Amino acid sequence: MRKQVWKTTAAVALAALMAVPSGSVAFASEAEADAPEAQVQEQAAGEEAAQVQEEAAGEEAAEAPDRELSWYNRGDAINVGDNKEWEGVVDNEDNTVVLTGSNTLDWASSKTLEIPAKVGKYTVVGVSGYLDGFSIMSPGVITTVKFPNTVSFIEDGAFSQFTNVTTVYLPDNTGYDGIDAWNNPFSGCTKIETVYANVYSLDHEDLRNSLKTITYYDGVTQINGTPYFGLSTYAELTTINLPASIERFGWGNSPKLSALNCPKPISQIIVTTTQNCPNLRIPVNAGVTAITDAYKNSGITSITLQLPQGGSGNAKDAFINCPNLTGIYVTDPNGEFHSEDGVLWWNDDLYAYPAGKSQAGNYDVPENTKCIYLYAFDSCKFDTITFPENINPSFYFDSDDTIATPRESFLENTGFTKVRLVAGSEVPYSNSAEDLADRLEIAPSQVEFYLGNTYKISYNLDGGTNDPANPTSYRAGEDPVTLKNPTKKGSVFLGWKRNDVADGYENTTQRAYNGYFTDYTFTACWSTDLPYNDVGKETWFYEYVGNVYEKGLMTGLDDTTFGPTANLARAQFAVILYRMNGEPEVTYSAQFPDVADEQWYTDAILWAADTGVVTGYSDTGKFGPSDNINREQMAVMMYRYAKYKGYDTSAQANLNTFPDHASVNVFAKEAMSWCVAEGIITGDKGNLSPQKSANRAECATIITRYLDKVEE
Known part of the structure; x- marks a missing residue:
């Protein structure tokens, strides 16, 4: 033997x-x-x-x-x-x-x-x-x-x-x-402190409890000691020596690891993970990667990322417990992820604020912020966080942070002791400190409502008399004021129109939904008792017909009939615009073969042609006075009229949101886009319906919106 x-x-x-x-x-x-x-x-x-x-x-x-x-x-x-x-x-x-x-x-x-x-x-x-x-x-x-x-x-x-x-x-x-759980030549040897190695595994319990220094041989280019592939805690490891040949390095679960030595700068090495290495204080070049939790619970001082486009697959808890992190930087910003002064953003969402960059005191949330992600302020030292009164109107709390489900707050594991905000702004959802505290998982005493700026209130009374109790200013965060009605002899007050509210009446100083605190102009809307049997006060177009009737812009088909559903002729629309411009004198000229002298529409059409508001049909040279005007033709005339009056016509909306956007003729696209952007045309049951004939009620509506939004 x-x-x-x-x-x-x-x-x-x-x-x-x-x-x-x-x-x-x-x-x-x-x-x-x-x-x-x-x-x-x-x-x-x-x-x-x-x-x-x-x-x-x-x-x-x-x-x-x-x-x-x-x-x-x-x-x-x-x-x-x-x-x-x-x-x-x-x-x-x-x-x-x-x-x-x-x-x-x-x-x-x-x-x-x-x-x-x-x-x-x-x-x-x-x-x-x-x-x-x-x-x-x-x-x-x-x-x-x-x-x-x-x-x-x-x-x-x-x-x-x-x-x-x-x-x-x-x-x-x-x-x-290498050495692993299945093959350890030194099993039972519990005093090994130093190992010289290649790229293979060193994962065995005996080594994990004694090893202090690892030196990798020259020629090694990649080391992947990640916690995802079986690397357990190296309780005593303090030093890793890398060769100049190293290109990629990853290590984790080593609470005492503090020295990563290499002949070349660490910034030239792609570091794939440092998870659970709290004393390894190094700058990290992460290379091309998604945002994962590979660096949490570590001592990294900065990280540079090159991120693929798209927010899916990225971990919100990526930088939990990284107290020394002073900057998160993105190379080649792709329009979604970007860095602002070392703070990581995804579009307008605050993704992560480096804890090492924070300091005791207040943090002012930028106005453009749309969301603050869970863990965004993890380990930060700020004492208070202040939301601006006019934060992004689309602001929302992170999707996991809802009252209906168990949640984690973006305030968790932070130094924040107080949240400051303006009542009635986009942030609170409720003006109750209790409701907000419940949402953010803090005590009601940690919620502070503060008053914002003071804004002016002006009135357009259209010949009426205001109630002296109506305010001339308001302050963001105050309880909203409900206005009292003005009076006007011979007219019925319909309601207040406010400059920042698109449709309907608004008689309070409350901030508009998805809007801002701003200066308000309230316009009194009046109506006489309309003589038309087919325009009742319960109809959707009553206010608009009353408006054009009061201004003398539209008359009825006869004394008692307005004809709200009757189609409107091109000549009639030209007459309305002519009346809006004060009906200036016109000298007749035969500009259109179908527009004769001394007709009820002659002066209006000639004026519109002289000012460029109308051009007629390009294929026949005619105007078509009796032809029904369609919605895109009406948009073109309104657009040209606004340009003639010198108003700003630069606003443009994306028509692609309408299913029938492709049916808008090329000559009308710019005009239709402007009308949609200004809220003059809002759609016909979700469509633009550009070739649909416009009826008289629609005309009254479009004229009223134009006057409210553009001229006034």
Whole structure:
């Protein structure tokens, strides 16, 4: 049995070494020293083969790893080397050897066991314990073990008796799989503090509890020690030394790791993760990546990201517990993610504020902010957060932060002790401190409502008399005031129109939904008792017909009929615009073959042609006075009229939101876009209906909206 042979050989060798002068070599026996290598193998095969085969058939052989080359089937270990100083299993076909023990005491003074790359003519390709560990005398003396680059495997448990080893030089060989839970040559060695390694795994419980320094060999380009692939906590690791060849590095779960040393700047290395390394204070170049939680609970000082377009797949908790982070930067902003002074934004959403950039005091939320994400202020030191009175009208709390479901607040794990905001602004949803506190998971005492700016209120009474109780100013955050009605002899007050409210009446100083606190102009809307039997006060067009009737812009079909559903002729619309302009004098000229002199519409059409409001049909040169006007023609005339009057016509809306936008003729697109942008045309049951004939009620509506929004 090899174990018994080794004990005899080792004892003789030790005695011989003690008896010979320094520098001499002692052998286990003269016969062994002089015997040819083939004879030694033959003897080993004769004396030990039976017992080795018996053991191999037993439990130990069953547990032996499945190697590409099964060294247990290559014959028994023999003494090899020029002086027979090593023991191993040889392969004479490719001149390789797997060492299983050492017959020397050369290591005794240096306490360093250095496995050679070659033993005689044999290349050392592996190290095996051959069932019961790598054999030398007094393995507990060894403190350092070095492996050559030729070694591609080291058997599990081979050095388990080397319990005082503190430093290991593993093979600089990518063919070596490394140390992990399934193969640890140093199992039971709990004092290893320093390891020199290639890119392979170093994940084993014994190492995790003692390792302090890892040095990677030159030539290594990537290290991926991420917590996602089995790397458990390295409780004592403080230092990682990287070569100049390194390009990508990732590490995690090392609470004491504080030094990452490299000949080149760390900023030139793509760092893929530092998760759970709170003392590793380095700048991070993350390369092209999504925003993941690979850096949370770490000591990074800055991070530079190159992000793909699109917000999906990005983690909102990416920078949780990064107290030293002073800046998050985005290279090649893609129109969605961008950085403003080191603060990460997605469009107008505040994604993450670096905790290391914050300081005690107040944080003023920018007015353009549409949302503040959960964890955006994680670990920040701000005491208070103040929302502006006129924040983005589309502001909303993060989707996970709703009253209906369990939630986490963007204030969690921050220094914020108070939230300040203006009652009635877009932020609170409610003017109740209790409701807002419940939403944000804070105490009601932490909610403070403050008063904002003072704004002017003016009135357009159209000949009426205002109530003296109506205010001339209001302050953002005050309780809204409801206006009292004005009076006008001979007229009925319909309601107040406010300049920032598109449709309907508004008689309070309350901020408009999705609007801003601003200066208000209230216009009194009046009506006489309309003489038309077909325009009742319950109809949707009553206000608009009353408006054009009062202004003398439209008359009825007769004394008692307005004809709200009757189509409007092109000549009639030209007359309305002519009346709006004060009906100036016109000299007749035959501009259109179908517009004769001294007709009820002649002056209006000629005036409209002279001012560029109308041009007639391009294919016939005619005007078509009796043709029904359609909605896009009406838009064109209104647009040209506004330009003639010198009003701003630059506003443009996106017509693509209407299903029938493609049916708008090219000549009318700009005009229709302006009318939609100004709220003059709002759609016909969701469509533009550009070729649909406009009726008289629609005309009254469009004229009223134009006067309200453009001229007044």
